[in-house]
Amino acid sequence: MKTIKMIFFDMDGCLIDSEIVYVHSWFELFQEMNIPIELDEIMNWRGKNNRLINDRINEFVGNMEETLNLRKIRDDRFYVKLYHNEVVLKPHALDILNYLDSKNIPYALVTSTIKEKASKVLTHFNLFHRFKFIYFGDDVVDSKPNPEIYLKAVNQSGFNKSEILVFEDSKNGIEACNNAGLDVV
Structure with a gap:
């Protein structure tokens, strides 16, 4: 041994225990914005860096500035959940x-x-x-x-x-x- x-x-x-909060924050945001990225795809983003994820989102959005704005919204939502102890x-x-x-x-x-x-x-x-x-x-x-x-x-x-x-x-x-x-x- x-x-x-x-x-x-x-x-x-x-x-x-943050992965599910990240995933659901993305999914909820995409639904609100009518961006057709499925939950299964978002689940596959786990372990990838922001650059790769941003590139994928940008394929749907077509504007990196808007993509980065979406990330900021998602991050802000995540931090609210973190500080409200939804992330543990x-x-x-x-x-x-x-x-x-x-x-x-x-x-x-x-x-x-x-x-x-x-x-x-x-x-x-x-x-x-x-x-x-x-x-x-x-x-x-x-x-x-x-x-x-x-x-x-x-x-x-x-x-x-x-x-x-x-x-x-x-x-x-x-x-x-x-x-x-x-x-x-």
């Missing part, structure tokens, strides 16, 4: 982090979410200080399923890939881990 010396966590969907920590997330702390196992956050947005969420839940390091979606050029973000995290960790375990929830995130040669649950 191999020894795990480092843990990487995705944020949305693994530590924070995943069950036992703090227990897991506390356990890892008790065993002196370092952990990092590796998320497709951009720093500005993730920082608000991490601050809200008082998690920012807990991670050895954090990689955000805007720290890389290519989003998950591209392994770039995980390869950078491996390099910064100082551990071999075989000593790292990743917690991911999205298809794109799992594929990124597989593409990086990392064990993922």
Whole structure:
């Protein structure tokens, strides 16, 4: 049995129960604006960065300024839900982090979410200080399923890939881990 010396966590969907709030915020907005993007497609955006999602929305809207305005509206709605406690920590997330702390196992956050947005969420839940390091979606050029973000995290960790375990929830995130040669649950 191999020894795990480092843990990487995705944020949305693994530590924070936010994915469904993001998805429904988009879907409700698209319905209000009569933009024909289906719920199934929005579900597949999980783990992708803003640039890729914006490009897809822009295919329907045809105007990047309007696309960015829609994103701002969606983000504002998300933050209202966050501050009204509709976005919560995943069950036992703090227990897991506390356990890892008790065993002196370092952990990092590796998320497709951009720093500005993730920082608000991490601050809200008082998690920012807990991670050895954090990689955000805007720290890389290519989003998950591209392994770039995980390869950078491996390099910064100082551990071999075989000593790292990743917690991911999205298809794109799992594929990124597989593409990086990392064990993922």
